[in-house]
Amino acid sequence: MYPKEMQKSIEKVEKSREERLHKLPERLKEKEKEELLLKWHPDYKPEAKRKIRVGVSKNAIVPNEVADLIEAYPLENPAEIDLSNIDYQTDILIIGGGGAGCTAALFAYYNGVKPENILIATKLRNGDANTMMAQGGIQAADKENDSPLIHYLDVIGGGHFANKTELVERLVMDAPIIIKWHEELGVMYDKKDDGEMITVHGGGTSRRRMHSAKDYTGMEIMRVLRDEIRNIGVNIIEFSPAIELLIDDEGKAAGAILYNLETDQYYVVKAKATIIATGGFGRLHIQGFPTTNHYGATCDGVVLAYRMGAILRDMDSVQYHPTGVAYPEQIVGLLVTEKVRSLGAQPLNSEGEQFVHPLEPRDVEASAFIKECYGKNKGVITPTGMRGIWLDSPIIDILHGEGTIERRLGAMFRMFKRFDIDMREEPILVFPTLHYQNGGIEINSNAEVLSPKGVIKGLFAAGEVTGGVHGKNRLMGNSLLDTQVFGRIAGINSAKYVKNCKIGKLSVEHVKKYVEELKKEGIEEKRRAPMILPDYREKRVLSRAIDIL
Amino acid sequence: MEEVRIYIMGKEYKVPAGLTIMKAMEYAGYRYIRGAGCRAGFCGACATIYRKEGDYKLYADLACQKTVEEGMHLVQLPFSPANKAIYDIEKIKVDDKTILSFYPEIARCVSCNTCTKACPQELEVMDYIQASLRGDIKKAAELGFDCIQCGLCAIRCPAEIVHYHVAQLARRLYGKYIAPKSKHLEKRVREIEEGRYNKAIKELMNKSLEELRKMYNERDIEPGD
Numbered sequence: 001m002y003p004k005e006m007q008k009s010i011e012k013v014e015k016s017r018e019e020r021l022h023k024l025p026e027r028l029k030e031k032e033k034e035e036l037l038l039k040w041h042p043d044y045k046p047e048a049k050r051k052i053r054v055g056v057s058k059n060a061i062v063p064n065e066v067a068d069l070i071e072a073y074p075l076e077n078p079a080e081i082d083l084s085n086i087d088y089q090t091d092i093l094i095i096g097g098g099g100a101g102c103t104a105a106l107f108a109y110y111n112g113v114k115p116e117n118i119l120i121a122t123k124l125r126n127g128d129a130n131t132m133m134a135q136g137g138i139q140a141a142d143k144e145n146d147s148p149l150i151h152y153l154d155v156i157g158g159g160h161f162a163n164k165t166e167l168v169e170r171l172v173m174d175a176p177i178i179i180k181w182h183e184e185l186g187v188m189y190d191k192k193d194d195g196e197m198i199t200v201h202g203g204g205t206s207r208r209r210m211h212s213a214k215d216y217t218g219m220e221i222m223r224v225l226r227d228e229i230r231n232i233g234v235n236i237i238e239f240s241p242a243i244e245l246l247i248d249d250e251g252k253a254a255g256a257i258l259y260n261l262e263t264d265q266y267y268v269v270k271a272k273a274t275i276i277a278t279g280g281f282g283r284l285h286i287q288g289f290p291t292t293n294h295y296g297a298t299c300d301g302v303v304l305a306y307r308m309g310a311i312l313r314d315m316d317s318v319q320y321h322p323t324g325v326a327y328p329e330q331i332v333g334l335l336v337t338e339k340v341r342s343l344g345a346q347p348l349n350s351e352g353e354q355f356v357h358p359l360e361p362r363d364v365e366a367s368a369f370i371k372e373c374y375g376k377n378k379g380v381i382t383p384t385g386m387r388g389i390w391l392d393s394p395i396i397d398i399l400h401g402e403g404t405i406e407r408r409l410g411a412m413f414r415m416f417k418r419f420d421i422d423m424r425e426e427p428i429l430v431f432p433t434l435h436y437q438n439g440g441i442e443i444n445s446n447a448e449v450l451s452p453k454g455v456i457k458g459l460f461a462a463g464e465v466t467g468g469v470h471g472k473n474r475l476m477g478n479s480l481l482d483t484q485v486f487g488r489i490a491g492i493n494s495a496k497y498v499k500n501c502k503i504g505k506l507s508v509e510h511v512k513k514y515v516e517e518l519k520k521e522g523i524e525e526k527r528r529a530p531m532i533l534p535d536y537r538e539k540r541v542l543s544r545a546i547d548i549l
Numbered sequence: 550m551e552e553v554r555i556y557i558m559g560k561e562y563k564v565p566a567g568l569t570i571m572k573a574m575e576y577a578g579y580r581y582i583r584g585a586g587c588r589a590g591f592c593g594a595c596a597t598i599y600r601k602e603g604d605y606k607l608y609a610d611l612a613c614q615k616t617v618e619e620g621m622h623l624v625q626l627p628f629s630p631a632n633k634a635i636y637d638i639e640k641i642k643v644d645d646k647t648i649l650s651f652y653p654e655i656a657r658c659v660s661c662n663t664c665t666k667a668c669p670q671e672l673e674v675m676d677y678i679q680a681s682l683r684g685d686i687k688k689a690a691e692l693g694f695d696c697i698q699c700g701l702c703a704i705r706c707p708a709e710i711v712h713y714h715v716a717q718l719a720r721r722l723y724g725k726y727i728a729p730k731s732k733h734l735e736k737r738v739r740e741i742e743e744g745r746y747n748k749a750i751k752e753l754m755n756k757s758l759e760e761l762r763k764m765y766n767e768r769d770i771e772p773g774d
Contacts, residue, residue: 030766128586128594142737145771148746152753157765165754173750176737183731186638186721188690195729206770216695219591223698224724227717231635239582261582294587330569330616334589344773359773410695414670415590418614533582541578 001420006327006429009380012352013390013427020346020354021395027357033364040367040375042432043318048287054517055306056452062315065284069303072529073518075243076266078511081257083246086506087267090119090235091498093255095242095301096277097122098129099218099483100463100490102225104275105234107491113498115233119269121258123241123278123296123532127226130279130294130464131483134218135337135411136202137210138484139477140175143199146207148172155478158204158361159471162314166445167469171478171485178484179211187224188213190408200342202476203322204361210477215337215411218480240267241296241532244511245274245304245459248504253308253458255506261532272501273458273494276301276449277487280437280464283534286318289434290333300530301465305441307514308459309451313467314439319474322347322365324433326380326388328419333433337412338362338476340391340428344399348390348427349378363473366432373431380429388429397424436474439467447490458501460494462486556622570597570612570623584627590614593699596626596669609667609701629700631711634718643726645684652715655682657708664702664712670695674702674712681715689716690723 002010028036038044051059052070062070092108094101097120105118120126141151151172156163179197183189190198190212199208213220229236242256243266255271278301282293291297306312323336341347341358347365349355349372356368369389373379379387397404405413405424416423441461442450449459463483470478518525535542551566555573562577571585586594595612602620612625634651641647649655655678664674677692693716702712740746756764 027770030762124586125592125594128592133587133589133591140734142731142734144733148741149749149753150768152750153761153765153768156761157768161758161761169750169754173741173746176734176741179731180734180738183734184725186724186726188694188720188724188728189731191728191731193729195731196733197731201771201773206768208771208773214694216591219697220694220720223717224721227633227721228638230633231637233635292589294589294592295581295585330567330572331589411591414695415614419616533580535580536572536575537578537580538576541576545578 002426003383006380006382009350009352010426013348013392016352017392017395021398024346025354025357028360028364036367036371037363040371041363042287042289042320043363049316053521053523055514056309057312060312060315063286063318065286066281066299066315068527069299069529069531070306071518071523072527073515073525074511075528075530078508078515081508083268083506083508085268086270088119088269090269090271091117092119092273092275092494093269093271094118094120094275094277095256096129096279097126097236098277098279098463099131099222099225099480100487101275101277102229103484103487104277104462104491104494105229106225106232107488108495109232109234111492111495113495116235118234119271120234120236121240121242121256121269122236122238125238126229126236127222128294128296129222130297131218131480132222133292133294133335134480135215135335136339136342137212137217137477138179138480139202139205139209139475140179140211140481141172141207141209142176142179142197143207143209146209148175150207151175151209154205155475156471158475159473161471163471164468167443170445170489171469171481174485174488175481178481178488182221182224185224185228187221190214200339201359202338202342203359203365204475210342212339215339215409221480241300242304243530244508245308246506246508247308247510248506250504252503253456254503268506270503270506272498272503273460275490275494276305276441276459276461276465277463278465282434286434289320290324291434292321292324292333292335293434296533298531298534300532301461302440303530305449305459305461308510309456310449311442311451312439313442314472315467317438317472318434319362319436319438320366320432321435322362322369322432323391323430326386326431327382327429329384330419331415332386334415335433335435336391336428336430340393340396340409340412343396343404343408345391345393345396348392350380351378361473361475369432382429386431388431390427391430392427393423394425394427436479437464438470438472438474440465442467445489446493447486448493458497460490462490553617553619555617558624564617568617570615570617571595573617574612584612584625588613591697593697594627596629596699596701597623598626599623609669609705611669611699614669626704629704631700631703631714633711633714638721638725641722643686643722647722648681648684648686648689648715648718651718652711654708654710655715658682658710659708661707663705663707667701667705669699669701670697672696677716677719678710678712681719686719686722687727689719693719
């Protein structure tokens with residue numbers, strides 16, 4: 001139920017509906033897009049970022065919140081860590097139990113590593129990750145009128161031509177192979193009666209290439225991967241995030257230190273290969289934005305790999321999803337899948353007017369929304385003072401037939417219904433929300449982590465924690481794909497690598513050096529990283545908290 | 550500010566009205582380790598049981614989705630021990646007894662519908678268990694599709710059925726063995742494996758920024774839905 005003031009605006013939306021039904025604004029020209037981004041996208045605000053002062057990517061520009069973590073001291077003083085007692089010994093340690101981590105484990109297994117020699121360590125539960133929350137779909141160029149070449153062009157243009165080409169090549173060429181693998185595992189993709197995949201557009205796609213499993217695509221993929229991991233019997237330690245990586249006396253990656261969140265114990269894991277699959281950083285709430293990300297998305301993998309010498313790239317670029325919930329207050333910031341626009345819902349201002357094509361790339365779409373709300377003052381104002389844009393969702397059932405919303409957008413329908421908003425009858429209110437870490441650790445097309453001296457031996461990374469695949473802006477449906485493609489590559493290559501690998505004496509020398517550098521730069525010892533979990537306790541409570549231990 | 554009184558594991562707190570259970574507990578000073586995953590209704594980590602004052606019933610919901618109500622007595626259940634059948638999906642013979650053979654306990658269903666009442670997704674849980682029992686894999690897969698695997702059904706079931714794992718098996722069997730295979734997908738995979746795009750993609754990778762920009766801006770866009 002919307003308050004009265006908002007209902008007045010809804011009447012205007014309803015009034016203009018008939019006329020808008022088959023009419024959309026022109027897509028923006030390249031120059032118009034650039035102007036819009038420059039003036040209105042949060043990423044183009046210089047005061048929100050700064051140069052990092054330490055490490056191999058010194059002087060790279062990143063959001064202040066990321067710089068705070070990079071210019072922070074370890075959680076545990078490296079001089080006091082005892083590595084003489086090894087708790088787990090394994091061939092492959094995978095840090096992170098989301099889409100990339102699970103896929104890496106499965107492909108390591110397919111390539112000859114025994115399940116008992118693979119260990120997944122996760123911060124929350126196996127599968128509590130952004131993969132689970134990806135609703136809209138996964139891209140793959142498998143239709144007759146499409147090809148990996150066209151997919152390549154969409155990715156690279158959407159990413160503002162800043163992408164690492166060898167990674168985009170793998171992303172688009174391996175995509176159909178991934179969908180086929182999913183089909184064989186039993187993932188229930190939306191299909192027609194003859195088996196043809198039902199595919200739709202996403203923002204910035206030139207072909208209808210988005211495969212989906214209703215609006216639970218990521219969840220459906222993740223459920224199957226997790227089921228398979230359990231069938232095979234891969235070892236999993238939950239609620240045990242990595243707080244530091246380990247090296248051996250030759251500087252190779254050699255495992256990690258895990259922290260048991262429930263007992264405060266630390267565990268030493270000695271591993272021949274380590275795969276970082278920790279996901280992104282939405283829970284840093286860059287520039288104070290709400291986020292669509294899961295509870296543990298706090299940039300840990302970037303922080304740990306950086307201490308070990310990994311290059312960072314495109315970390316200045318953050319994705320704000322144009323359609324986060326703006327009303328009701330209880331679910332502000334949660335994702336309204338892009339599929340809602342793919343299926344025809346139009347963005348409208350408070351007057352019920354169209355002002356942008358629904359399927360511009362995400363950064364362009366988000367900028368247009370912000371401009372409409374704060375530049376033109378035509379946003380809808382909620383009781384808490386938030387501004388938003390209408391998504392005229394009832395159009396979907398008008399265009400595609402009654403029942404489409406319930407059938408193909410069940411998660412969305414349910415989310416709003418819980419707060420007495422029926423998106424079949426009424427529009428929904430949205431505003432950009434922090435969604436994705438576009439950049440990250442630099443890898444090559446073998447998913448090996450790169451330092452200025454070349455590959456860091458034994459260290460692999462896949463998924464949102466890496467940078468380069470999406471350039472400066474990711475298109476819908478390429479993040480699920482990224483986790484699967486590079487998770488697979490990391491699994492295959494780590495399996496090859498461990499066959500001829502011997503680990504020497506374990507150490508945290510790299511962390512000691514990092515601490516020295518922090519001190520040399522005069523950085524005070526007041527911040528610690530990784531963050532592990534964000535803190536949402538009320539200030540009133542924290543101000544009176546006592547720390548007995 | 551309008552406030553409501555809630556009880557977190559027996560202790561009384563006053564919190565602002567309108568918060569979800571998850572946000573209310575954080576407001577009261579609790580910090581989640583377990584019991585919070587996606588915070589958006591997709592992962593099932595925040596299963597919560599509550600009772601209202603003067604009401605004998607136990608209610609179940611997700612802490613990240615349910616709004617607090619006056620006099621709510623809350624308990625979180627972020628872990629439910631459950632038996633999962635182990636199988637090699639490649640080697641399963643699919644017939645109307647398959648699900649029953651992996652989960653024989655579904656035959657103990659007493660049709661009490663408690664599972665359905667406990668489901669925060671409002672799924673017809675009992676109906677998909679009954680469909681599984683009849684060997685109607687398609688029906689079970691469809692009815693259980695929106696399951697977030699929070700485990701509330703299994704916690705409440707008097708017959709100790711693990712509904713959400715049953716639905717998982719049904720979905721995988723349907724997706725792998727019953728749903729028709731995608732022919733265009735097979736064809737494209739074959740083309741890629743034969744190397745049909747290798748040369749062209751290398752050429753594309755070697756294009757100048759200017760050429761790429763031009764190609765991107767002039768690319769034809771397939772009409773929408």
